[in-house]
Amino acid sequence: MNFNLTTDFTVTERFLRYVSIDTQSDPASKTQPSTAKQKNLGNLLVKELLEMGVADAHLDEFGYVYATVPANTAKPNIPVICFCSHMDTSPDCSGENVKPIIHKNYDGSDLVLPDDQTQVLRIHEHPDLKNQLGNDIITASGTTLLGADNKAGVAEIMDACYQLINNPQIKHGNIRILFTPDEEIGRGVDKVDIKKLGAYAGYTIDGESAGNMENETFSxxxxxxxxxxxxxxxxxxxxxxxxxxxxxxxxxxxxxxxxxxxxxxxxxxxxxxxxxxxxxxxxxxxxxxxxxxxxxxxxxxxxxxxxxxxxxxxxxxxxxxxxxxxxYRNMKQKLDEHPEIVAYGMEAINRAGMNAKLCSIRGGTDGSRLSFMGLPCPNIFAGEHAFHGKQEWVSVQDMQKAVMTILHLSAIWEENA
Missing domain, CATH: 3.30.70.360 (Alpha-Beta Plaits)
Known part of the structure; x- marks a missing residue:
């Protein structure tokens, strides 16, 4: 199911732009954010949000981007929802001078990364590539990570904002946007202002395979x-x-x-x-x-x-x-108190043309801590794979599916208000 968008997807161009900015976080740093360069991406996101008409977009002193896509419906009492992704990349692998490559119309053969030809994506080592035949795969060039974790999520939320503003037939309540620094070093929500955010429910866009939604993390x-x-x-x-x-x-x-x-x-x-x-x-x-x-x-x-x-x-x-x-603690404990949050997420994935799958994640997300700070927050796929390494990849089509999921989710909350 689609909304018959009157505008083209912008997620790919945004993603290629964002991964060129080095935002690697530093666990040894005592500052917030841990690296000043994360604000370079934050400032760009604010600029782009302001240009598309999101008037309150701003970057705070701690490196967080806050913004609101205003409601476009007269329906009262629609819960405010928040979409969240993190801007930093892992300290485990260089994120400097990332050179993204689009491998068009993937045919199942090995993808050899040109700047280090020992880096080869093989379908038996990356099983989800089996689901990508005919799609366009984005990788780095072999000497850095790509940054799909989590700039894919950032680009998807940004495109969703663009689509909501330019497609007023999609009815929705107030949509809050939050981009965080330092998630990769466990400090992603240390300075989040939950009161300023003012949302009832949140969704991190930071998962792996298309169609997956995670309602459970490690404690x-x-x-x-x-x-x-x-x-x-x-x-x-x-x-x-x-x-x-x-x-x-x-x-x-x-x-x-x-x-x-x-x-x-x-x-x-x-x-x-x-x-x-x-x-x-x-x-x-x-x-x-x-x-x-x-x-x-x-x-x-x-x-x-x-x-x-x-x-x-x-x-x-x-x-x-x-x-x-x-x-942090398993977010399922808090999400079970608000079952509609997960239910609406699953429905949105199905409406976007996938078979929604509820999963547990052997790790944590910003949503783990946000859930215990008063913002129940499951995790929705961003399409990122093989994160934290030189073979990281994402597909253009999966990123577009994530954009559609965000749009449907925004509409479902309005419908059910």
Missing amino acids: ADGARLIINGVSSHPGFAKGKMESAIKIAAIIVAMLPFDKSPENTEGMEGFIHPVGINGHVEQATIDFILRDFEAENLERYANELRRIADEVLEDFPGSTYELKVSEQ
């Missing part, structure tokens, strides 16, 4: 294990030294094999060491703890304590401390 904790060893001169260390580095290594080696990311899938959680730092006298291990059931996170923390206790039995002069901090 997440961070854990830091601080090991205090015993230092002495290595030439006279026998019976004295207890190296915190070696203690840390033993602890990591004793982590449960069946609770690691490499050996879990589906609804299974994990304990994952993400960093080790230290010297003989003191060492730290940073972990992320993930599970769909929040109560299991405490079990994982207790498992770390059990392992540390067991290891330190052989190091009587050493001690440890485990500090656990909450990161």
Whole structure:
């Protein structure tokens, strides 16, 4: 089902423009946003929104873009909904000097990226390519990520704004737009002004395969294990030294094999060491703890304590401390309190010509935290694939389907008011 748009899609041109701007976030930075260059994209988005007639578009001091597409219907009491995507790209792979390539009319053959011909997209390694025959695939050139995570979502929301303004036959209430920095480093909504946003429900546009909608994420904790060893001169260390580095290594080696990311899938959680730092006298291990059931996170923390206790039995002069901090919680808990939010999203995907599929995501989104900040917020597909790496890709047609989904979703809220 289409709206018989009187304007062409602009999502592809927007996407190609946005990925050329380096917006990589930096987990070591203490500033907000973590990198000033993220504001370069934010300023461009504000300029484009103002040019299309979104009068209140602005970039705040923390790097957030806020805007409103005003209601065009006389119907009263339509809930305000918000569409959200993040502007930053992952620190895991360079986002500088991205050179996007459109591979027209994909025929199922290998896609060799020209600037590094060892980077090859093969259909058996990227299964969703089977659904893209005849479509136009966008990749980077082989030396950078593409930035489809999440500039595809940004471009889709921007095109949806353009279509809503230029196609007044699509009736809708007030639509709030939010573009965030620093999602990739877990700080994407640290400074969001929920009161200013003023929305009843939100939708992040940051998912993978076309037709998918995610109403469930991991619950997440961070854990830091601080090991205090015993230092002495290595030439006279026998019976004295207890190296915190070696203690840390033993602890990591004793982590449960069946609770690691490499050996879990589906609804299974994990304990994952993400960093080790230290010297003989003191060492730290940073972990992320993930599970769909929040109560299991405490079990994982207790498992770390059990392992540390067991290891330190052989190091009587050493001690440890485990500090656990909450990161985010499974958004399903909040979404189940407002079932229409997910139901309308599924209906919009179906109206846009796909078979809607409700999924869980082995990760988190800005929506995870927004849901617990008072904005229930599931995640809708953006079409991005193989994110955080040089083989990242998206198809033009999937981005257009995401635009149509946003338009239908805007209309469904108006219809049901």
